[in-house]
Structures are given as C-alpha cells and as structure tokens.
Amino acid sequence: MDNSINGHTKVLGLIGDPIEHSLSPGIHNTICRHLNLNYTYVPFRVSPDNLKEAVKGFKALGVTGFNVTIPHKKDIIKYLDEVSKEALLMGAVNTVKNIEGKLYGYNTDGEGLIKSFKSEHISIKDKKVVVIGAGGASRGICIKMAMEGVRHITILNRTRDKADNICNVINSNIQDIARSAEWDGSTLRQYGEQCDVLIHTTPIGMYPETHRCPVKDFDFIHSNMVVCDLIYNPFKTVLLQKAEEKGCKIVNGWGMLLFQAISAFEIWTGVKIHRDLINRLQKVNRS
Ligand code: ATR
Numbered sequence: 001m002d003n004s005i006n007g008h009t010k011v012l013g014l015i016g017d018p019i020e021h022s023l024s025p026g027i028h029n030t031i032c033r034h035l036n037l038n039y040t041y042v043p044f045r046v047s048p049d050n051l052k053e054a055v056k057g058f059k060a061l062g063v064t065g066f067n068v069t070i071p072h073k074k075d076i077i078k079y080l081d082e083v084s085k086e087a088l089l090m091g092a093v094n095t096v097k098n099i100e101g102k103l104y105g106y107n108t109d110g111e112g113l114i115k116s117f118k119s120e121h122i123s124i125k126d127k128k129v130v131v132i133g134a135g136g137a138s139r140g141i142c143i144k145m146a147m148e149g150v151r152h153i154t155i156l157n158r159t160r161d162k163a164d165n166i167c168n169v170i171n172s173n174i175q176d177i178a179r180s181a182e183w184d185g186s187t188l189r190q191y192g193e194q195c196d197v198l199i200h201t202t203p204i205g206m207y208p209e210t211h212r213c214p215v216k217d218f219d220f221i222h223s224n225m226v227v228c229d230l231i232y233n234p235f236k237t238v239l240l241q242k243a244e245e246k247g248c249k250i251v252n253g254w255g256m257l258l259f260q261a262i263s264a265f266e267i268w269t270g271v272k273i274h275r276d277l278i279n280r281l282q283k284v285n286r287s
C-alpha cells in the first residue's frame with residue numbers, strides 16, 4: 001500500500017516541551033508502517049501558556065488521539081472530558097483519545113512497566129518491591145503495581161514527603177501496602193536486602209552522566225533479585241551492569257517506553273499489536 005499522507009490519513013500526536021528528542025514518533029510511525037494503517041504521528045512543541053489553545057485546536061481538527069509528556073501530564077487533566085480512575089490516582093495523563101469531540105484521558109506508563117516485566121517473564125504479583133525516587137515516573141509505576149497486587153512497596157526518596165504522598169494515595173485508595181523512608185545507604189540496605197524487585201527511577205546514571213550510580217554498596221544485592229532501571233540511555237547503566245555481575249535479572253526502561261506506546265496505540269486504534277512486531281520493535285534500540 002502507498003504509505004503517503006492522503007485525504008483519509010488520521011492524525012496522532014505528542015505534545016510536550018521540549019519534544020525534539022522524543023522516541024515516540026519513531027515507535028508509532030514504525031507501528032503504522034508495519035501494519036499498513038493510514039495514521040501519522042506528529043510531535044507538537046506546546047508551551048504551558050498554549051496548552052489550553054492546543055487542546056481546543058486538537059478537538060477542532062479532529063485529531064484521533066495524542067500523547068502528553070513533560071510538562072503537561074498533570075495540567076492537561078482540567079481540559080479533558082473524562083479521565084480514567086488510574087490516571088486520576090496518578091495525577092497524570094499520558095494518552096488522550098478523541099471520541100466524537102470528547103477527550104478521554106488515560107495513563108499507560110505503569111502498564112508499560114508491567115507489560116515490559118511480563119515480556120521478560122517477570123511477575124510482580126505478591127512480590128516485595130523497593131522503588132528509589134518519588135517523582136512522576138515513580139508515582140505512575142507504584143500506583144499501577146499496587147493495583148496489580150504486589151505484596152508491599154517501599155519508596156525511598158531524598159525528599160521523604162514526596163514518597164509519603166505516593167504512599168498515602170496507595171494506602172487510602174488501593175491497598176494498605178506502601179511505606180516510605182528517606183533514601184540513604186542504610187535504608188537502601190535495610191529494605192533492599194529483603195526485596196524481590198528493586199526499581200530505580202531517578203535520573204542518576206542517565207546520559208551524559210553515565211558513570212554515576214545510585215547504589216554505592218552492592219553487598220545487599222542478591223542473585224534472585226530483579227533490578228530495574230527506568231533509564232534507557234545508556235541501555236545498560238552502571239547500576240544494571242553491577243547487578244548483572246551479581247547474577248540478577250536486569251530490566252532497563254526501553255521496554256516500559258515501548259509498551260506504554262503500544263498500550264496508547266491500542267487505545268487509539270483498537271488494533272492489537274502482535275508479538276512478532278513487538279519483538280521487532282524491542283530490537284530497534286539495540287541495533
Ligand atoms: P520523573 O518524572 O522522571 O520521575 P521527577 O518528577 O523530576 O522526574 O523526579 C525525579 C526523582 O529523582 C525525584 O524523586 C528526585 O528526588 P527529590 O524528590 O528529592 O527531588 C530524584 N532525584 C533527582 N536527582 C537526584 C539526585 N541527584 N539525588 C537523589 N535523588 C534525585
């Protein structure tokens with residue numbers, strides 16, 4: 001089929017600021033090409049001052065759906081007609097679908113991580129999880145993991161208040177399984193040595209500061225632990241390299257990025273993405 005844009009092409013997009021380095025256009029347009037679907041996915045740089053007008057414009061133009069990234073994930077909520085319970089608890093929307101002029105908000109970030117784990121044959125059900133960091137990414141995945149039945153979650157953060165805040169949302173709305181502590185070497189050891197899954201969500205070790213590592217002492221890390229770093233640039237952070245040397249199963253953030261995109265695409269189009277295409281997409285960043 002001719003893949004060029006024509007009178008029937010449906011538009012998907014991404015709004016954020018900055019937007020230039022996003023990998024989402026590549027992922028979504030690759031999916032469209034492989035499935036011969038007449039959609040195109042376009043990045044739009046939208047400043048906070050223009051968010052309201054941009055959303056109005058998307059409605060007027062009949063855009064099928066769009067992703068939302070930093071700094072709009074929270075502020076977009078007030079411009080939407082309906083928001084999923086999950087996204088409301090997370091306080092953030094990353095996916096919007098336009099159905100006959102009404103905008104519906106979802107958050108597929110947490111689901112992205114769960115699906116990424118599943119693709120690596122990792123189940124989080126009944127597992128003891130420690131999460132380092134309490135920013136937006138941490139909030140999304142902690143809430144989703146609580147909904148998916150982890151045994152308990154310990155959130156360690158430099159600023160304890162922020163971790164507390166996520167724990168309160170989980171304990172009062174989902175199940176009473178979350179606790180927080182200030183993040184330092186001794187709390188990490190104390191909670192880390194008993195956990196099944198350790199997830200790092202801060203930017204420490206991300207390009208260009210690839211030599212940095214959020215964990216200083218690896219003694220508590222044991223081989224039957226899963227260690228996940230939400231960073232995907234570099235593909236294997238120092239944390240993941242060291243955890244792998246210890247015999248741990250390791251997971252980086254590329255799968256989460258990919259699967260949150262796949263979930264968004266399925267919401268917009270109703271098309272189920274098959275395993276062979278997912279396998280192909282999973283290899284894109286490794287080559
Ligand atoms: P994201 O949306 O990617 O989660 P964020 O909302 O800016 O990003 O959150 C970043 C997280 O990394 C926060 O938990 C932050 O800790 P604070 O809440 O104390 O600010 C944490 N973080 C960032 N840089 C850090 C550093 N150098 N040391 C410790 N924690 C850091």
